[in-house]
Amino acid sequence: MTESVRSVAMDVDLSALRHNLAVVRELSGDREVIASIKANAYGFGAVGVSRALVDAGVRxxxxxxxxxxxxxxxxxIDAEILLFGGIEPQQVADVLRHDFQPTIFDEVGLDMLAEAGMAAGRRVPVWVKVDAGLGRFGVALGGAADFVEQVALRDGIDLRGVYSHLPFGSADGANWARERSARFNAVIDELGARGVAIPTTQLWGSSGVLAGLPDASSAVCVGHALFGLSPLEAGVGVHSELRPLIRSLSAPILQVGGSGVEGGGYGAGGNGLAATLGIGLADGIAKAKHGEAEVIIGGRRVPVRGFTLEYLMVDASDAASAEPFDAALIIGTAGDASVTLDDWAKWTGVSPLEVMMALSDRMPVRYVDG
Structure with a gap:
């Protein structure tokens, strides 16, 4: 986004990112850690996050x-950049120009990239995605070994790896993923028996790593866990060792006082001291559906009474010392008061990741360290 003159900002802690990377590395043993920074690094800013990860040794x-x-x-950023999903014909020139490594999973993609590679007098680095059961992109298990062998032998193509993705959140999901992983591993074993060299194999993401599932692959690809977001239900896998990346999300108080917090058509209303904050739905702050959302003003949690496109209306009766242009914490800690990403997930009825992804690109990100 362009530089903002609003005093709304999200502070992202890069030391927490490095800590989570260290946790993932410890859990992954000698496997390479590939960082998933899709969707603007899960809302934390792809460029800033990628720089920090590359500095920490992610390749x-x-x-x-x-x-x-x-x-x-x-x-x-000159690290190897891999592309999930397929690419379109008009994107091939950029893929070659920037030395990206696209995913292929059918002969359409294979032919398109092989022809481009031969025309350019080079080999295009590619990864093959195997659909081991998720149903989102990938060559079917039954034909995977034949297709990968075809890719490995194709002129104009440089096979860099074979991967799949088996996300889950529950203990039952872990059992499903364990069974499907055996089928993926059988494909890799078959390719080895045929003498097909695969530089990198990758199966588990955050779910498998945090749940400690057995892994025969040479790499893991992790997103959630790097950002302090566990996809697993309570009681499944590692949670407590991860650190949240959001140090704070703050917005200015634009007015204190007025005619009381009636709320009108925008919220529940109330009779306390009104305060209006310079942040709203357009910034990705979702309306509470379960219980009453709260923010922190003057070291105290106070209830949100109304949500509009540009503003939140709160009852600041318990923070009577608040003044215009003081900062309100939408997420963060002040003294004994704390509001977390998990709190907003509970209030809005979605996952913490969905809360993050809802934040719009109007939200400036500031990186702090330590």
Missing amino acids: KLWTGNVDEAIALRDAG
């Missing part, structure tokens, strides 16, 4: 589309 970044990948190159 491969996996992103969701070509536009995001180009933005990383334009920012001077």
